[in-house]
Amino acid sequence: MAKLTNAYITFQELDEIILLLNNISDYDLSGYSKSSLKRRVQRIMALEKMDIVDLKNAITNIEGFQTFLMNEITVNVTEMFRDPDYYTALRTEVFPYLETFPRIKLWSAGCSTGEEVYSLAILLSEANLYDRSFIYGTDINGQVIETAKKAIYPLKNIKLYTENYIATTGANSLSTYYTAMYDAAIFNQQIRKNILFSQHNLATDSIFNEFQFISCRNVLIYFDPELQKKVLNLLYNSLSEFGFLCLGSKEKLLYSDLRAKFKLVNRDFNIYQKIK
Amino acid sequence: MTAVAKNIILIGGSAGSYPIIIQIIEALPVYFRAAIIVLIHRNARYETHMEETLTKKSGRVISQANDKEPILQNSIYFATPGYHLLVEPGYTFALDSSEPVAFSRPSIDVLFESAADVYQKDCTAFLLSGANKDGANGISHIDQMGGQTFIQSPDEALITTMPLSAIEQSETSTIYSNQEIISYFRNLT
Ligand SMILES: C[S@@+](CC[C@H](N)C(=O)[O-])C[C@H]1O[C@@H](n2cnc3c(N)ncnc32)[C@H](O)[C@@H]1O
Numbered sequence: 001m002a003k004l005t006n007a008y009i010t011f012q013e014l015d016e017i018i019l020l021l022n023n024i025s026d027y028d029l030s031g032y033s034k035s036s037l038k039r040r041v042q043r044i045m046a047l048e049k050m051d052i053v054d055l056k057n058a059i060t061n062i063e064g065f066q067t068f069l070m071n072e073i074t075v076n077v078t079e080m081f082r083d084p085d086y087y088t089a090l091r092t093e094v095f096p097y098l099e100t101f102p103r104i105k106l107w108s109a110g111c112s113t114g115e116e117v118y119s120l121a122i123l124l125s126e127a128n129l130y131d132r133s134f135i136y137g138t139d140i141n142g143q144v145i146e147t148a149k150k151a152i153y154p155l156k157n158i159k160l161y162t163e164n165y166i167a168t169t170g171a172n173s174l175s176t177y178y179t180a181m182y183d184a185a186i187f188n189q190q191i192r193k194n195i196l197f198s199q200h201n202l203a204t205d206s207i208f209n210e211f212q213f214i215s216c217r218n219v220l221i222y223f224d225p226e227l228q229k230k231v232l233n234l235l236y237n238s239l240s241e242f243g244f245l246c247l248g249s250k251e252k253l254l255y256s257d258l259r260a261k262f263k264l265v266n267r268d269f270n271i272y273q274k275i276k
Numbered sequence: 277m278t279a280v281a282k283n284i285i286l287i288g289g290s291a292g293s294y295p296i297i298i299q300i301i302e303a304l305p306v307y308f309r310a311a312i313i314v315l316i317h318r319n320a321r322y323e324t325h326m327e328e329t330l331t332k333k334s335g336r337v338i339s340q341a342n343d344k345e346p347i348l349q350n351s352i353y354f355a356t357p358g359y360h361l362l363v364e365p366g367y368t369f370a371l372d373s374s375e376p377v378a379f380s381r382p383s384i385d386v387l388f389e390s391a392a393d394v395y396q397k398d399c400t401a402f403l404l405s406g407a408n409k410d411g412a413n414g415i416s417h418i419d420q421m422g423g424q425t426f427i428q429s430p431d432e433a434l435i436t437t438m439p440l441s442a443i444e445q446s447e448t449s450t451i452y453s454n455q456e457i458i459s460y461f462r463n464l465t
Contacts, residue, residue, distance in 0.1 A: 004420055010393075011365050011393070033344075033362070033364060033370040033372075034364055034365050035362035035363055035364050035365070035370050035372075035390045035393070035394070036360075036362055036370055036372040036374070038390075038393070039362070039372075039374075039386070039389075039390070040374075075372065075373060075374040077373050077374055077375060218373050220343075221343045221359075221370065221371045221372065221373070222372070224344070224364075225344055228344070250342070250343055250356060250359060250371050251343065252342070
């Protein structure tokens with residue numbers, strides 16, 4: 001029988017780590033889903049060949065380890081035009097409304113390495129809306145933000161992104177928007193121009209602007225109901241009147257007090273519009 | 277309101293497991309105390325109508341597990357394609373879109389390990405036919421945490437890779453024939 005490895009921790013030990021980070025750093029993991037957090041922490045311990053004592057030591061004593069830990073804990077899996085039908089829904093159900101705003105500010109909260117932001121930029125540009133749009137991409141993880149700023153993606157990922165793009169019934173070919181260099185694709189200035197990436201922590205930071213469109217996809221599943229509610233309130237308060245809130249395909253707006261302030265625009269992709 | 281399930285029965289399957297999963301669901305009594313979670317590998321890019329089909333066949337509601345939904349007695353949940361399914365300490369589900377494990381998302385290992393951490397000895401799992409090694413680590417983790425595990429007999433599994441790799445890793449798992457698996461579920465209370 002396989003023995004539990006040194007990288008195995010109990011939920012109680014996980015709580016000790018969360019408490020330690022709360023006491024000595026700015027990172028607050030107390031509102032994260034415990035099951036998924038536990039897996040991520042165990043994964044890092046296995047990779048670094050640490051047991052719980054080593055881990056606590058490193059958090060306390062090794063310069064830069066806290067940031068490394070946070071960057072490794074966050075799940076950054078993403079793709080361009082993830083859920084292609086969601087993007088089709090934006091084009092047909094949301095853009096006709098966005099068109100009526102003179103200036104369109106968009107926020108991709110938890111944007112990871114930026115693929116979602118560039119997908120939005122392409123979609124807006126094809127709808128002739130990009131010139132009056134500005135997209136803010138934010139994430140807690142400073143490392144993915146640096147990658148996002150570069151707009152360079154491995155060519156081996158572009159194959160999937162191209163398939164996704166085609167499935168959104170895009171007007172062009174995805175290759176119109178990037179230049180291929182060696183084994184990478186770099187997105188053109190025309191797509192990159194109206195974008196700003198920065199670090200922002202949804203759990204602890206406050207509102208920084210007012211938006212007509214917010215997408216916060218595949219982020220809330222990593223939070224417990226209490227933190228989900230807190231973040232949803234932050235997003236609500238960051239939306240202008242009749243602004244849109246787009247959540248991930250498996251992230252429904254459940255909390256009744258908040259739900260009452262939105263109109264459901266698309267049930268399959270959890271697209272909502274602020275009505276009060 | 278139905279109460280939160282204090283014990284859980286997991287079913288993990290891949291290629292070749294669908295036929296016996298249908299039989300299992302048809303054999304279930306009207307009432308049982310556990311929650312049953314079914315994870316079957318399928319491609320997230322194509323719609324299957326497994327839940328609808330089985331709901332019709334069995335006359336009971338079979339739905340996909342939602343994020344942060346409470347795990348209730350006398351209920352059957354299917355894992356959502358494209359996401360890992362985990363169990364939270366407060367007996368709710370959590371979804372996670374991190375990297376595939378054993379080329380699979382949802383992964384049987386991830387579900388089994390996480391359910392065992394929460395339910396410990398009250399976690400029971402069945403591993404069925406399949407063409408990869410997902411589930412083997414999960415089975416041995418459940419053994420380790422004091423739960424009970426059953427593996428579909430390689431003599432009857434349509435594809436044996438998955439049962440065989442789990443049998444190789446686990447010493448305490450019980451090998452069950454299809455008949456034994458089905459009567460286990462028929463006799464649930
Ligand atoms: C799975 S990615 C989602 C990327 C993209 N939105 C998509 O749907 O493909 C989740 C992102 O949320 C970020 N995240 C986690 N906790 C956060 C927090 N407290 N504040 C801001 N971003 C956070 C992670 O760093 C990660 O990049």
